[in-house]
Amino acid sequence: MSSIQPVNELVEAASRPFEDARAMPPSVYTRSDFLDREIETIFSKEWICVGRSNGLANPGDYLTYELAGQPIVVLRDKEGQLRAFSNVCLHRMSTLLEGAGNTRAIVCPYHAWTYGLDGRLRGAPFMTQTTGFCKEDYALPSIRCEEWLGWIYVTLDNERESVATALRPLESMIAQYEMENYVECFRETHVWDTNWKVLAENFMESYHLPVCHAATVGGHSKLDEMECPPGLAAFNYHWITKEASLAIGNAHPSNTRLEGRWRKTTALLAIYPSHLVTLTPGYFWYLSLHPKGTGRVAMVFGGGLSPEFMADPRAEEYVATLKTLLDEVNVEDRGCTEKVFKGLSADTAKAGHLSYLERPIYDFMQYIAERTSGLDRSFALAAE
Incomplete structure (x- = not known):
């Protein structure tokens, strides 16, 4: 056929x-x-719903999702804002968080590279002697995330019109x-x-x-x-x-x-x-x-x-x-x-x-x- x-x-x-x-x-x-x-x-x-915003009520609350083959994490940051990031470490590309829960930081389960709730790299063990490495150069790619009537939506399309x-x-x-x-x-x-x-x-x-x-x-x-x-x-x-x-x-x-x-x-x-x-x-x-x-x-x-x-x-x-x-x-x-x-x-x-x-x-x-x-x-x- x-x-x-x-x-x-x-x-x-x-x-x-x-x-x-x-x-x-x-x-x-x-x-x-x-x-x-x-x-x-x-x-x-398209915009895809991943849940309700009250399900991520506190700083550090998170959930994970796979959208069109892309691992994503959605979380509440320290300022109380909903954010979404690629759920893939920028070192050796392991996935980071699993399921849902609460965390103070995003820690890679492979080499313990650690990212803040803002997606920025906070720590990378045994990397200080690596020529050219600069911690400030690393931040998890952001994924578009919007809230509408209490629902959380994410999309991979940066040009998609807003949910609202x-x-x-x-x-x-x-x-x-x-x-x-x-x-x-x-x-x-x-x-x-x-x-x-x-x-x-x-x-x-x-x-x-x-x-x-x-x-x-x-x-x-x-x-x-x-x-x-x-x-x-x-x-x-x-x-x-x-x-x-x-x-x-x-x-x-x-x-x-x-x-x-x-x-x-x-x-x-x-x-x-x-x-x-x-x-x-x-x-x-x-x-x-x-x-x-x-x-x-x-x-x-x-x-x-x-x-x-x-x-x-x-x-x-x-x-x-x-x-x-x-x-x-x-x-x-x-x-x-x-x-x-x-x-x-x-x-x-x-x-x-x-x-x-x-x-x-x-x-x-x-x-x-x-x-x-x-x-x-x-x-x-x-x-x-």
């Missing part, structure tokens, strides 16, 4: 009007050369929630055996909820209550307004910010390429995805509560309830999405028509086609 065949198949699918839309063809999920194109045109260019500019339309749409004040209570990393787009699409649509999540949230998911408007350039979204099964799913009695239907409305947000957020009046949870191969996806998974529920005497109980539920939901989603990838790899796999409840998947397809093939998606954005 030609390396351009997945691109051509994707463009053909993305060129259909929504009324006759089909899912993306199997080749864009299973072909390694198409994944290479995604890394080059999407993940090495790209997401200004979304910010105005969800302003009443004041998402910036929600508190992350847990953050984990996982790897699932599916394609990153399969998992992203699974989050974007609620069509699967009554079946895939029959044992958890499915019974509370009324498809006729879903609103799936056309997406915008940098994101897609849909709304669910209902009486939540959990107390934290609706607004806390002390919440005076949300009025009327907004006290019972959940926003499901897909911020391109791979930041997926469920935002309710009382809690939030999210995924941030990065491919590890055509059939493996690294996932940052986290969640927490609105400030009113964090201030409630039962906050600890609410967090435990939320985490238990989401762990069960993730087990269900993992099973469903891994089955989809297995099916995509079959010789008989063929994309079928999309439901009107899968409008976000159509918009996501337009985005992927634009980034990987240069498709002009203005017809889809302007069609509604």
Whole structure:
């Protein structure tokens, strides 16, 4: 199969009007050369979410991330600023920090070269007799890092417009929630055996909820209550307004910010390429995805509560309830999405028509086609 065949198949699918839309063809999920194109045109260019800023609350708090093959560390410096650096030592190129935690300095595990929280080299054992060595010449390369409504984003592209500019339309749409004040209570990393787009699409649509999540949230998911408007350039979204099964799913009695239907409305947000957020009046949870191969996806998974529920005497109980539920939901989603990838790899796999409840998947397809093939998606954005 030609390396351009997945691109051509994707463009053909993305060129259909929504009324006759089909899912993306199997080749864009299973072909390694198409994944290479995604890394080059999407993940090495776009803003990628790595977590919530309150998760790095104190000087020295850090987390690590691998973005398009580049090891990165994001930390809170001594002045309280969020910063991101290359997580590679400037001596013999070992990676530096691992996982997440708190540190007073960045110490290389190979030869103990030590960098401050500002990225500058502070110490290098047994280097004073080396001709030409000057400690002041060494500083870890900076990586662009921005905070938006409490989220931390990084990008390798120094020319990319700011997160706030790209997401200004979304910010105005969800302003009443004041998402910036929600508190992350847990953050984990996982790897699932599916394609990153399969998992992203699974989050974007609620069509699967009554079946895939029959044992958890499915019974509370009324498809006729879903609103799936056309997406915008940098994101897609849909709304669910209902009486939540959990107390934290609706607004806390002390919440005076949300009025009327907004006290019972959940926003499901897909911020391109791979930041997926469920935002309710009382809690939030999210995924941030990065491919590890055509059939493996690294996932940052986290969640927490609105400030009113964090201030409630039962906050600890609410967090435990939320985490238990989401762990069960993730087990269900993992099973469903891994089955989809297995099916995509079959010789008989063929994309079928999309439901009107899968409008976000159509918009996501337009985005992927634009980034990987240069498709002009203005017809889809302007069609509604």
